[in-house]
Amino acid sequence: MEKYNKIIDKWNSDPDYVIEMMQDIQDEFKYIPREALELITKKTTKPLARLYHIATFYKSFSLEPRGQHIIQVCRGTACHVKGAAKILDAFERELNVKTGETSTDGMFTLEGVRCLGCCSLAPVITIDEDLYGEFKTADIPKLIKKYKGGEK
Numbered sequence: 001m002e003k004y005n006k007i008i009d010k011w012n013s014d015p016d017y018v019i020e021m022m023q024d025i026q027d028e029f030k031y032i033p034r035e036a037l038e039l040i041t042k043k044t045t046k047p048l049a050r051l052y053h054i055a056t057f058y059k060s061f062s063l064e065p066r067g068q069h070i071i072q073v074c075r076g077t078a079c080h081v082k083g084a085a086k087i088l089d090a091f092e093r094e095l096n097v098k099t100g101e102t103s104t105d106g107m108f109t110l111e112g113v114r115c116l117g118c119c120s121l122a123p124v125i126t127i128d129e130d131l132y133g134e135f136k137t138a139d140i141p142k143l144i145k146k147y148k149g150g151e152k
């Protein structure tokens with residue numbers, strides 16, 4: 001609660017800055033807990049329904065806890081043609097999750113996404129801010145190990 005308060009206060013509880021508050025909370029906690037939204041409503045008087053609308057409208061916000069690392073596998077047409085489904089399957093097996101889920105150790109959330117805008121590199125995945133083009137499933141164990149170890 002104290003951390004939410006600090007973030008909201010940083011924006012002077014100004015209702016015009018609820019998106020910025022939500023971004024800061026998302027960055028800090030990797031998702032936006034309900035209690036955080038309730039506190040923003042209380043301190044800014046912005047209606048809770050409006051905050052939920054914002055949270056569900058922007059893809060960068062999550063209302064569910066997410067992993068420490070976000071793996072996104074592009075499912076756009078170019079990547080699909082070059083085996084995106086097989087890549088997603090391979091990540092699902094490696095992490096023992098379904099697409100959209102977070103691994104039990106809380107390390108990874110696996111997502112299938114639309115075109116990442118670099119189709120010439122298909123198939124493409126991202127892990128956090130890092131992009132991997134011409135991706136091969138054989139590289140998955142090595143990458144998982146790398147991110148688990150905290151090195152990039």
Ligand code: FES
Binds near residue numbers: 114122124
């Ligand atoms: S379809 Fe995958 S980057 Fe465009």
